[in-house]
Amino acid sequence: AVAGFTRPFSHQAQAIKLALAGKHVCLATETASGKTLAYVVPIASTAARDPAPRALVLYPTKALAWDQFENIRRIALALREQGIMLTGGKYDGDTDADNKAAIRANKPNIIFTNPDELHFGILRFHEKWADLFASLRYVVLDELHAYSGFFGSNVALILRRLRQLCRRYGSNPTFIAASATVENAAQHARAITGLEHVVIDESGAGVGHREVFLLALPAARTATSTGLAVALATVGLQSIIFCNSRVRVEHLGERLR
Numbered sequence: 001a002v003a004g005f006t007r008p009f010s011h012q013a014q015a016i017k018l019a020l021a022g023k024h025v026c027l028a029t030e031t032a033s034g035k036t037l038a039y040v041v042p043i044a045s046t047a048a049r050d051p052a053p054r055a056l057v058l059y060p061t062k063a064l065a066w067d068q069f070e071n072i073r074r075i076a077l078a079l080r081e082q083g084i085m086l087t088g089g090k091y092d093g094d095t096d097a098d099n100k101a102a103i104r105a106n107k108p109n110i111i112f113t114n115p116d117e118l119h120f121g122i123l124r125f126h127e128k129w130a131d132l133f134a135s136l137r138y139v140v141l142d143e144l145h146a147y148s149g150f151f152g153s154n155v156a157l158i159l160r161r162l163r164q165l166c167r168r169y170g171s172n173p174t175f176i177a178a179s180a181t182v183e184n185a186a187q188h189a190r191a192i193t194g195l196e197h198v199v200i201d202e203s204g205a206g207v208g209h210r211e212v213f214l215l216a217l218p219a220a221r222t223a224t225s226t227g228l229a230v231a232l233a234t235v236g237l238q239s240i241i242f243c244n245s246r247v248r249v250e251h252l253g254e255r256l257r
Contacts, residue, residue, distance in 0.1 A: 010204030
């Protein structure tokens, strides 16, 4: 059992089994289908047997890394009650020099970062990270669909450099990719990592009744979105509003408050 989960969904179980067997996996199931657990369990299972193997978890943005870091920290606390020590550290441009030095010294099981920091802060100082490259067991690419265009091309080159250094230091990590919206998952995962992945795209998670409404919004989209959110909250329904910029999110948040 992990953090209260005793029976994984079929797609989670399949991904966990493949990853533990050393197969590269691309989990392309819908939003909120539990993809995070599918890559945390192999890492935790490996750490339970041997604390030395390490994992590198990449997110396209620092905000996503923060969000998932908190989620996985809660799982780690639950695991600790079962005697499994799973440690992590967030290493990116917002991490100060003292904390970065502490992460390198403490050697956590999981390092949360992004491609930019991997390139500038880890790969080019690989001598300082020799223990990581020598014991790297898993590389997780969450939000795989974000790596497209010029950004995706750059990330693909960074990952090839990562794999080259792993070979130099004697490791051969298993790659686990995850996305709810990736198109042509097998081809995209291969283009980004240079590796063949087993694609899991059928979710075993239960899905409740859904109704989809498409609204032709007027020019005042923010005002309309605010009104909809308030109306939903008034009748006790939760809602998520997606915006195309952080500034718009903050503006909408102020209007809602």
